[in-house]
Amino acid sequence: MSDKGSAYRRSIRSVTIIGLIGAMLSVAIVMAVGIASFREFATGNHMREDLLYSTALRAQLQRIYEKLLTAEAGGLGYVVTGRDEFLAPLDQVRADIRKEIDALSQLSAERPQHAISLSELARYSDQEMRLLSDMVETRNAAGALAASNVMETRRGKALMDRIRQVVEQVRNAEVEAIERKTYEVRIAGQRTKRTLLLLLAAAITVVGGSSLVMIAHLVGRRRAELALADTLARHRAILASAMDAIVVITSKGIIETANPVTIRMFGWSPEELTGRHLGLLFVLGEGRSEADLLHRLENFALEGGHAQELTGRRKNGTTFPIDVAVGQMRESDGNRLVAILHDVSERKRAEIMKNDFVSTVSHELRTPLTSIAGSLGLLDAGAAGPLPDAAKRLVGIAHQNSRRLVRLINDILDIEKMQSASVAFARAPVSVAQVAREAIEQNTAYADEHRVRLALDIEEGDSTVVGDHDRLIQVLTNLISNAVKFSPVDGVVRLRVERRGEIVRACVQDHGAGIPKAFRANMFTRFAQADNSDARQRGGTGLGLAIVKDIVERHAGRVSFETHEGLGTTFMVDLPARLPVPPPEGGPSAAHVLLVSGDDAQTDSITATLNGHGIVVECADTAAKAEGYAALQPYTVILLALRLRDSDGIALIRSLRRSERTRTTPLILLSRSGSGPVVEIADWFDIPPERERLIALISRSAVLARTGCVLHLSQGNESRRAVAQALRDLVEVIPAASLDDANAILAQRDCRLVIVDMWPFDLSLDHLCALCRFCAENHLPLAMLSPRSHDPLMARRLDQMFQGETGALPAMLDVVIDHVSDTPAGQGGQST
Amino acid sequence: MRLHILYVDDEPDIREIVTLALGLDPQIGVDTAPSGAAALALAGEKSFDLILLDVMMPSMDGPTTLRQLQQRQLAPPAAVAFVTARTQAHEIAHFMTLGAIGVIAKPFDAIHLAQDVRALMRQAAG
Numbered sequence: 001m002s003d004k005g006s007a008y009r010r011s012i013r014s015v016t017i018i019g020l021i022g023a024m025l026s027v028a029i030v031m032a033v034g035i036a037s038f039r040e041f042a043t044g045n046h047m048r049e050d051l052l053y054s055t056a057l058r059a060q061l062q063r064i065y066e067k068l069l070t071a072e073a074g075g076l077g078y079v080v081t082g083r084d085e086f087l088a089p090l091d092q093v094r095a096d097i098r099k100e101i102d103a104l105s106q107l108s109a110e111r112p113q114h115a116i117s118l119s120e121l122a123r124y125s126d127q128e129m130r131l132l133s134d135m136v137e138t139r140n141a142a143g144a145l146a147a148s149n150v151m152e153t154r155r156g157k158a159l160m161d162r163i164r165q166v167v168e169q170v171r172n173a174e175v176e177a178i179e180r181k182t183y184e185v186r187i188a189g190q191r192t193k194r195t196l197l198l199l200l201a202a203a204i205t206v207v208g209g210s211s212l213v214m215i216a217h218l219v220g221r222r223r224a225e226l227a228l229a230d231t232l233a234r235h236r237a238i239l240a241s242a243m244d245a246i247v248v249i250t251s252k253g254i255i256e257t258a259n260p261v262t263i264r265m266f267g268w269s270p271e272e273l274t275g276r277h278l279g280l281l282f283v284l285g286e287g288r289s290e291a292d293l294l295h296r297l298e299n300f301a302l303e304g305g306h307a308q309e310l311t312g313r314r315k316n317g318t319t320f321p322i323d324v325a326v327g328q329m330r331e332s333d334g335n336r337l338v339a340i341l342h343d344v345s346e347r348k349r350a351e352i353m354k355n356d357f358v359s360t361v362s363h364e365l366r367t368p369l370t371s372i373a374g375s376l377g378l379l380d381a382g383a384a385g386p387l388p389d390a391a392k393r394l395v396g397i398a399h400q401n402s403r404r405l406v407r408l409i410n411d412i413l414d415i416e417k418m419q420s421a422s423v424a425f426a427r428a429p430v431s432v433a434q435v436a437r438e439a440i441e442q443n444t445a446y447a448d449e450h451r452v453r454l455a456l457d458i459e460e461g462d463s464t465v466v467g468d469h470d471r472l473i474q475v476l477t478n479l480i481s482n483a484v485k486f487s488p489v490d491g492v493v494r495l496r497v498e499r500r501g502e503i504v505r506a507c508v509q510d511h512g513a514g515i516p517k518a519f520r521a522n523m524f525t526r527f528a529q530a531d532n533s534d535a536r537q538r539g540g541t542g543l544g545l546a547i548v549k550d551i552v553e554r555h556a557g558r559v560s561f562e563t564h565e566g567l568g569t570t571f572m573v574d575l576p577a578r579l580p581v582p583p584p585e586g587g588p589s590a591a592h593v594l595l596v597s598g599d600d601a602q603t604d605s606i607t608a609t610l611n612g613h614g615i616v617v618e619c620a621d622t623a624a625k626a627e628g629y630a631a632l633q634p635y636t637v638i639l640l641a642l643r644l645r646d647s648d649g650i651a652l653i654r655s656l657r658r659s660e661r662t663r664t665t666p667l668i669l670l671s672r673s674g675s676g677p678v679v680e681i682a683d684w685f686d687i688p689p690e691r692e693r694l695i696a697l698i699s700r701s702a703v704l705a706r707t708g709c710v711l712h713l714s715q716g717n718e719s720r721r722a723v724a725q726a727l728r729d730l731v732e733v734i735p736a737a738s739l740d741d742a743n744a745i746l747a748q749r750d751c752r753l754v755i756v757d758m759w760p761f762d763l764s765l766d767h768l769c770a771l772c773r774f775c776a777e778n779h780l781p782l783a784m785l786s787p788r789s790h791d792p793l794m795a796r797r798l799d800q801m802f803q804g805e806t807g808a809l810p811a812m813l814d815v816v817i818d819h820v821s822d823t824p825a826g827q828g829g830q831s832t
Numbered sequence: 833m834r835l836h837i838l839y840v841d842d843e844p845d846i847r848e849i850v851t852l853a854l855g856l857d858p859q860i861g862v863d864t865a866p867s868g869a870a871a872l873a874l875a876g877e878k879s880f881d882l883i884l885l886d887v888m889m890p891s892m893d894g895p896t897t898l899r900q901l902q903q904r905q906l907a908p909p910a911a912v913a914f915v916t917a918r919t920q921a922h923e924i925a926h927f928m929t930l931g932a933i934g935v936i937a938k939p940f941d942a943i944h945l946a947q948d949v950r951a952l953m954r955q956a957a958g
Contacts, residue, residue: 362917366939367846370940371845373939374849374853374940378852378856378942380943383853383855629922633925
């Protein structure tokens with residue numbers, strides 16, 4: 001999903017970039033077109049003006065030339081005819097020729113190249129005019145002949161030729177220039193046309209390309225929308241057909257969406273649930289708030305969302321067990337939790353039925369079997385008088401088979417218990433050599449029956465492992481009885497224990513027929529005997545080796561075998577040897593530590609370390625189990641985490657302190673991270689504290705024996721009065737209202753117990769931490785006071801305090817080991 | 833050493849078998865009671881070296897019977913062991929904490945029952 005999403009975002013980004021580039025190109029193209037068109041327009045304008053100018057110039061030239069021709073014609077006419085009418089045009093020209101020439105000079109100011117020609121023209125026209133005047137004067141003065149002589153000099157003609165040449169020259173130059181310019185303008189026009197065509201093509205390309213990209217994007221988006229709609233429809237269908245209720249809640253615990261299963265499971269429709277708090281669907285438990293529930297769910301999500309069991313509540317108020325799996329969703333408008341609620345009523349019923357069944361098998365089946373096996377045993381032994389041979393044989397068969405049935409039932413129950421891991425294995429140092437001796441002892445009678453001899457070889461070396469003594473005996477017993485069963489009469493079964501590096505190995509060797517090849521692969525499978533007739537003949541149950549494998553593997557060991565047909569079989573059990581850590585002073589004790597924590601990794605690491613010190617650790621992952629274990633046997637120390645799967649550590653402390661057996665057992669708080677100050681809790685009271693228990697605590701502790709006093713850190717008047725009054729005649733109670741007061745008092749007075757009001761005392765976690773550390777360092781017991789209804793909150797608060805701390809695990813172990821070595825072996829937890 | 837044993841079980845068949853099995857040892861005398869209440873009455877009248885209690889009995893179960901016996905403060909106090917099919921490790925541990933000297937698992941080995949009981953007594957004394 002996220003891949004698709006990011007691809008979609010990428011495509012949107014590239015489309016935007018392409019659009020921007022397209023727009024910029026379009027603007028640039030439009031500007032280029034504008035500039036090109038403007039330039040073309042300007043060139044045309046310029047050309048037109050030039051043309052007009054040139055035409056005017058040429059026209060002026062023409063007019064001057066014509067005027068001069070007119071003047072010449074007038075002059076010549078007068079000379080020839082002597083009539084005055086020819087003088088009028090000559091005088092006319094003479095009057096304005098200068099003006100015309102000046103006008104031409106002005107006009108040609110922009111044509112400097114014609115300057116020389118035009119000045120020549122001016123000169124020639126002056127000369128011409130003077131010549132004509134001379135001719136007229138000569139005619140007037142000397143008559144027609146003299147004037148014709150002047151004419152005969154042909155000066156006039158030469159001048160007029162020159163003038164014509166100049167005019168031609170200038171006109172030709174003008175025409176040439178205009179032609180050249182026209183040509184240039186045409187070339188420039190063609191270039192502009194090409195440029196415009198190119199720009200047009202570019203514009204079409206850009207606009208077309210952008211449009212194509214947009215269209216492609218729109219099509220893609222439409223497709224994505226369709227796919228999204230399909231996905232949504234699919235998810236809706238999945239949600240609608242899911243067997244589990246699936247609820248999306250906001251970070252405040254408000255239900256946003258729910259699937260239709262909620263009607264069947266809770267009686268609430270999804271519409272009714274929307275906008276309500278998730279707490280509506282659960283039994284919150286005494287003293288727990290909806291916020292606690294939400295916090296728990298958030299923790300589930302943080303811990304990987306694995307299913308946890310809670311109690312659900314239907315609309316009609318009935319309750320039922322549900323497994324809740326929680327996942328976190330990060331969305332653009334905040335975090336959400338998705339909770340998947342699975343009704344486990346059926347599974348619970350099945351579990352109860354199975355447990356009932358197991359219990360029935362164990363009791364109801366064994367009771368008649370006791371009678372049958374007992375009767376047959378007594379008959380067989382002749383307790384009811386001698387039997388005829390045939391009857392004795394039959395009774396013998398019946399007796400043997402009744403015993404086989406007993407073993408079968410025991411084995412089935414054993415393996416069932418181990419599979420369901422409902423049986424906690426002890427984890428104590430066990431000498432495999434000693435286990436071997438006991439196993440040989442227990443099986444000698446059985447071997448005798450089969451006329452097989454048992455031999456035991458114990459090699460040098462420490463054979464201590466950590467594990468369950470009785471279960472390890474069961475392993476060797478199963479292997480020995482197997483070996484005996486398959487040994488020939490008068491054969492020997494040899495049990496050998498040896499240390500091999502980090503491993504302790506126990507081998508059971510027989511000289512039987514060996515294991516057929518076809519069967520070797522299934523040796524440790526349940527009910528997998530070589531063949532059924534064999535099983536009947538040997539009296540086995542087919543479960544022995546499966547049980548051996550289970551037990552050995554739960555000891556982190558390995559079982560294997562070597563077999564040679566006709567020569568015999570050897571089974572080898574390899575168990576990890578106990579770590580070579582010297583036991584605490586006074587040798588290995590029978591000290592038991594109860595470790596209460598829901599964190600498997602923490603449990604394993606603490607167990608391994610304590611086992612390494614020869615301390616037996618029993619583990620409980622819930623408060624219920626812890627109470628059960630504590631009721632069964634005394635413990636030297638109880639380590640408990642503040643937050644447990646089914647409850648909180650404080651409720652457990654209260655309960656343990658109420659129980660006779662654990663009233664005085666040292667209790668050490670364990671943080672989830674396995675670190676933090678080592679806080680030993682003397683007791684945890686309500687507010688106000690119960691007078692009797694408070695007095696009992698003081699009487700038990702070392703306060704009275706010395707001149708010591710009790711420090712009471714409290715801000716509540718009621719609590720302070722209650723404590724002071726309860727202990728009035730017993731011990732001096734010094735109240736402190738702040739941590740600074742407390743520190744001052746602790747420095748001056750010999751306090752033997754610190755009582756801390758956790759409520760409503762507004763102690764910062766850092767300060768509390770410092771106080772706990774001070775108490776730990778000075779071996780001062782701490783008694784806490786807080787209202788029972790706030791236990792979950794308190795537990796969370798203290799747990800937070802531990803979260804920030806690191807590296808105190810060794811310190812905690814030191815305290816545990818101190819307690820253990822203080823306790824005489826086997827005495828258990830009755831120390832104070 | 834002669835032993836007086838009281839066997840308490842609601843199953844008449846098993847009572848009979850236990851009587852026979854313990855009877856294999858001529859030095860053991862056996863009385864039986866079908867319920868915890870009957871056992872309490874009998875224990876008040878006669879003195880026993882050992883009282884063997886079934887655990888699962890109607891109306892008054894084995895552990896309750898043991899507690900009542902302890903409250904009666906018999907003189908001399910009888911040792912008490914359980915004979916039961918409930919033999920998971922934590923169940924046995926629980927019975928021991930109640931003050932029993934041991935637990936004999938059902939189904940027991942009838943032929944060796946007397947030996948097992950004597951071994952239990954020796955263990956408790958030692």
